[in-house]
Amino acid sequence: MSLPRVLVVDDHHMLREALVELLDQAGFDVAGEAADGADAVALAKQLAPDVVLMDLRMPVMGGLDATRLIRDACPATQVVLLTAFESPALQRQAEEAGCFAYLVKGGPPGILRTVLHQAVAAGQELLPPADSPALEA
Amino acid sequence: MTTEAASRTPAGEAGFRLLAEHLPNLILLAFDAELLIWAATGAALRARGWTPGHFVGRTVPEVGRPADAAITDAYCRAALRGECRRLATSGKTDPSRLWTHNYVPLPDERGAVIGGMVIARDVTDERRAERQLLASRRQLAEAQRIAQIGSWEWDLASDELTISDEMGRIIGLPPGSRLQMRPGVVQFVHPADVERVTAQLERAHTDPTPFAFEHRIVGTDGTVRTVLVRGEGVVDEAGRVVRFIGTDQDITARRNADAERRRLLGRVYEAQEGQDRRLAADLHDGHVQSLAAIGFKLEQARLRLGASGSPEVDDLLWQVTKDLSTEVTSLRRTIGRLRPLVLVEDGLEAALREEAKSACNRAALVACDVTSELDGRLDPVVETALFRVAQQALANVVDHAEATRALVEIECAGDGVVLRVSDDGRGFDPDHVQVLADIAHFGLIAMRERVEALGGRFRVTTAPGQGTVVEAKLPLTVPTEGSGP
Numbered sequence: 145m146s147l148p149r150v151l152v153v154d155d156h157h158m159l160r161e162a163l164v165e166l167l168d169q170a171g172f173d174v175a176g177e178a179a180d181g182a183d184a185v186a187l188a189k190q191l192a193p194d195v196v197l198m199d200l201r202m203p204v205m206g207g208l209d210a211t212r213l214i215r216d217a218c219p220a221t222q223v224v225l226l227t228a229f230e231s232p233a234l235q236r237q238a239e240e241a242g243c244f245a246y247l248v249k250g251g252p253p254g255i256l257r258t259v260l261h262q263a264v265a266a267g268q269e270l271l272p273p274a275d276s277p278a279l280e281a
Numbered sequence: 282m283t284t285e286a287a288s289r290t291p292a293g294e295a296g297f298r299l300l301a302e303h304l305p306n307l308i309l310l311a312f313d314a315e316l317l318i319w320a321a322t323g324a325a326l327r328a329r330g331w332t333p334g335h336f337v338g339r340t341v342p343e344v345g346r347p348a349d350a351a352i353t354d355a356y357c358r359a360a361l362r363g364e365c366r367r368l369a370t371s372g373k374t375d376p377s378r379l380w381t382h383n384y385v386p387l388p389d390e391r392g393a394v395i396g397g398m399v400i401a402r403d404v405t406d407e408r409r410a411e412r413q414l415l416a417s418r419r420q421l422a423e424a425q426r427i428a429q430i431g432s433w434e435w436d437l438a439s440d441e442l443t444i445s446d447e448m449g450r451i452i453g454l455p456p457g458s459r460l461q462m463r464p465g466v467v468q469f470v471h472p473a474d475v476e477r478v479t480a481q482l483e484r485a486h487t488d489p490t491p492f493a494f495e496h497r498i499v500g501t502d503g504t505v506r507t508v509l510v511r512g513e514g515v516v517d518e519a520g521r522v523v524r525f526i527g528t529d530q531d532i533t534a535r536r537n538a539d540a541e542r543r544r545l546l547g548r549v550y551e552a553q554e555g556q557d558r559r560l561a562a563d564l565h566d567g568h569v570q571s572l573a574a575i576g577f578k579l580e581q582a583r584l585r586l587g588a589s590g591s592p593e594v595d596d597l598l599w600q601v602t603k604d605l606s607t608e609v610t611s612l613r614r615t616i617g618r619l620r621p622l623v624l625v626e627d628g629l630e631a632a633l634r635e636e637a638k639s640a641c642n643r644a645a646l647v648a649c650d651v652t653s654e655l656d657g658r659l660d661p662v663v664e665t666a667l668f669r670v671a672q673q674a675l676a677n678v679v680d681h682a683e684a685t686r687a688l689v690e691i692e693c694a695g696d697g698v699v700l701r702v703s704d705d706g707r708g709f710d711p712d713h714v715q716v717l718a719d720i721a722h723f724g725l726i727a728m729r730e731r732v733e734a735l736g737g738r739f740r741v742t743t744a745p746g747q748g749t750v751v752e753a754k755l756p757l758t759v760p761t762e763g764s765g766p
Contacts, residue, residue, distance in 0.1 A: 156566075162574035166581040228569045230613060233627035249573035250609025253580050253602040 147173035148264040151191060153184040153210070154199040154226070159249075163197065163226075170257050181205025188214045193221055194264045195244075197256075200227035200234065208241045215242035222263035226256070306403040311387060313396045316340040316357045325403050329374075341399060345382075346373045356384040360397030372403075379405045422446055429531035435462055435512075436524045437486060442466055451508065451531050453501030471497035471505060489514020489522045495532070507536040546734035554665060561620035569612055576605045614639075621668060629664045630655055633689050636668075636675050644679040646687055653691040659698060663755050666731050667691075667700045670739075673724040674702035674751040682706025682749060696757055697737070703750040708743040728753070 150172045154160040164174045175191045178184040182205040200207040211223045222244040238246045244263040308323035321336035342350040356366035363386045372378035383400040431448025446456040470478045474496035491513040512527025579602045624632035630653040637649040678687050684706030692699040732739040737755035
């Protein structure tokens, strides 16, 4: 069985590097990395990953716009938003953009891996995002 | 006294005496062509213990002050020629008394001058009263000038307005000006205030109740001034309002100072918000990201250790990762306080709900409800100010109130929005707090300044054991510089 393929998108170099190493260690295949939304869309179309781990605020193109484009181009690819912003409005916008989950940076250890696995499962089983138990309120 | 003069006096001596008896401070001396006094009478004469005998048979110059003898002689002779003369002098026996002597001709029935009369009047008290009146008027005018308070009297029937010199100065009219209330005065009212002032004038016709209000005037030189008008009606026996008396105080300097203070405070808060935004951005873009990265690395370390690592090290790493997560959460809250993202993204109501939730978590509050009449977003500056007031008020509830319930309300009130934070806590004595530096501790001064800087009103209603209500009303739009009250 192949490893779940993840595209890591974050403009903060140190955080992106840590995420790549963690996911690599945790049994994910980090298919690619991007530092802005536009590169993320291009890579997602090219790599068709199972999940995109997406930052919210980035140069060139933000995470929400990138999510919309990725969800349009690659419906099977799930997007998990990972941001330092906590806001009900942003959470709502993320849901509307088609995000599988909205995670806050610095959250409890382990939650990221759990949600990524759920996202992979959702993509494989073609579960609609609304049924996802991981979309945090 | 010559028989001829007495007999030819139209009123006769009796009439002459009767006249003098009823005029206070008066001495009447009748003299003939030789200036000899033939009659002397008057209330002032008796009041001084004199008798006609003191005067009758002597010449007029003889009974007066020696210094006045020559002029008295000349004036008596002028009277004999049919002319009138007036002399202001002092008393002979009491130089502190002031007298006026009128020298008038005394005609017979055919109009021929047969003698003269000196009408001497003691005007000491009158002059003193006049001087006092003049001094009082000067003092009043000076006081009005210094206090920049003009006075006025408005006669409703004629619509005529009598104004003091200072009132004239405030408007830009010369001293002694009289004018009609409409359109004379109304034309000086600032166009933006005309409707309000006119409504007040209309009310005045039937309501004599004292009033006070502020408005702007545009002087004859185009200068805009702010005046505080105070007035009170005067009613006749039938209870009808017949006139109004009142004052206009020029509070332009005070209002300008207030506006300048508000402007500066606005800048201070603007700078503070800017600084908070920058700090929040630094913390968010730097520290939170780095700490999150460290958390992921710790998580990675645990995974690497896996089953081969000691359980103690694994537990330690797990605990450190959890602690780090807690610290990042705390840091995010700090960032949220510095720059409330929920306020920026979701608006005031959502931000207040977050604050209310946070207050409940931090205090023994059973409930902290939020109600809002808002439909849509407000001016960002107004939103931020109201949010900061609510934030401070809720912090007070958490730290001091010992309340079980709190309520945050937003009401729309015409051209303004009202924020009210109330609690059922222990309250406090506002007078006591005013005296103590506690007022600053409670953040009340900062809240008031913040609201007033935007042209709003701030009020705290509280009493020991009665809970506290903090109320802030702000205009929907931030006043621009140069706009009036």
